[in-house]
Amino acid sequence: MPSVTLKMIAKELSLSVATVSKALANSYEISEGTKAIVLEAARKMGYIANPYASSLRKRRSKTVAVVIPEIADSFFAKVINGIEEVALSYGYHVLIYMTHESLSREQAIMQDFRSGRVDGILMSVSEETDTVEHITAVMDSNVPVVFFDRVREELPTTCVITNDFESSYAATEHLISKSCQKIAFVGNSPTLAINRNRESGYKSALKEHNISYENVLICGNDPKSDYKILSSLFKSDGRPDGVILSVEKLIPLLYQVCHDLKVEIPSQLKVLTFTNFAMAEFLNPPLTTINQPAYDIGKVAAQTLFKKLARSNHIAEAESIVLPSEIIFRESSN
Amino acid sequence: MPSVTLKMIAKELSLSVATVSKALANSYEISEGTKAIVLEAARKMGYIANPYASSLRKRRSKTVAVVIPEIADSFFAKVINGIEEVALSYGYHVLIYMTHESLSREQAIMQDFRSGRVDGILMSVSEETDTVEHITAVMDSNVPVVFFDRVREELPTTCVITNDFESSYAATEHLISKSCQKIAFVGNSPTLAINRNRESGYKSALKEHNISYENVLICGNDPKSDYKILSSLFKSDGRPDGVILSVEKLIPLLYQVCHDLKVEIPSQLKVLTFTNFAMAEFLNPPLTTINQPAYDIGKVAAQTLFKKLARSNHIAEAESIVLPSEIIFRESSN
DNA sequence: TTATCTATCGAAAACGGTTTCGTAAATAAA
């Protein structure tokens, strides 16, 4: 509750509310003298504008939303850091929403955004998302959306991604060069473009090297069933000698499985992961990782969004900004 | 921009705006018949209330703020998950702000909250925070604050913390039981209560066991200088045989230092850390950790805040909710 | 001298809801 309002300042200075408002907005209509007087009074009285009154009238909220699955892993944490950094510099506020990989939650969240609550949206879709109506609906109501990481490239907007296909291709080739012959790929959702790109990078590399063994696993959200899926991998006959993890969350699980089944990394199994966290080097064994530039993805996505916000009539067309990932070779794939 | 407003529905149904508003709010003043008609029309027309108009009039934003240093480590990520979960169930929105350990940023953020932007605040103070005027100012303007993790216990509100003193005491005793004689403690900020509690737990245990060696290091935000501080520790004469890390962020750094200086864990140095992340078990060597119940801390803090919000005249008194941490013994301290 | 600017300010209408208060009709109480 804003104790001091424009009206109070106006009364105090025997000016009109309009004049005070304009003075604080540094309008050309107001003389430098009164501006100084108003500014001083506002400061002294501790005036802080009511953002809701302001947003209502200006039809702009100075707020953006970040919609993500969750902040379980380090990737989204760093992305948010990047976003917040940029938002701050633009004087924007950041609302955060988690879908917990649920389409219905995502739909409810997006529905709310048609109210004008936010001026723009930064989002990474859930695993379940197999329709985009809830997204196009808010885009149609003139709220720009910028995707990052988990994108929907078919929509007419900007996607900030990494070179997933290439990274995955290179990762697969790397394992092949280490004489792996049976390489498995573990992803999460077949509907996610990011996952499909990685998968096809993996498959292309196999094809290129005439390797017929191909094994794509889908792990979900439940650690228990994921554990089963992963462990069954090593109990089967076509036991792999290399694994590419597409999901950071599965790292501890894979290490656990290998530990429990006494599968030795890297002698019996070479491992390589898409991830983004500092401790990979100090794991046992040190983990080869494909590092996504998470912080920069957040920054670039936010900057792109603010550019769209600046231009009232931005052209809505599909576009991809690709930030390269970096493979860091460590013992787990040696 | 909300394309369809109350006025439009009113006109469509030849009702007054007031009636429509009350009908949607399920007011007793409106007959069930008209309620049904209004609800149906609102649904069909795709009405979504403008939150800014609503907040302006109701003087409630249905929004809470989370103010934290940053989401660099897993702790705050999990806390936010817990907070978001609770906020969602209350129909609240979550604004997120990072101080980046800067007091002036924290002050600017809190200053803004005197505008009525948020109904309540969940916060973990920055390392630099050595004054609380900016916090009491918003509390005085009737915006409740609940602290978690990095708290200021002198303020008349609720703090959600873990049993830092006891955990640190137990951790120190554990190292002593492993026949460590020279145990160092690495904290971040001497102004933070959480750090002081851990430090005194450490010191009390030493005193209790008549150990005179006492070594408290302060590491800041800069990895380079932190590296120097940590490495100088092992170059000095009074080289420790045990270390307690109070800060998760320093784990990779410590492992790096030990690696570079060829200090072997745990034979030459036993290590133990306050942290909260799943991979500790798979580090080399597996790291003994004091796990904070991060997710629960977020949940409890949020629930406490919403309780305060529910009661308009909540009594403002200092109170601590202590959630116990859990020590998980692993090889690094064996 | 008169007409035209220019600079500076205020009245009032938005923005889109919520809430108070009044009122007419229907019902209950006397």
Place this chain on the structure above:
DNA sequence: TTTATTTACGAAACCGTTTTCGATAGATAA
């Protein structure tokens, strides 16, 4: 039948800004 009460709704004020549109006085141009 008269009076009191309840039910169901609308008119209008209000939340605190922003913005449009005048209005006025003084300066300038014709």
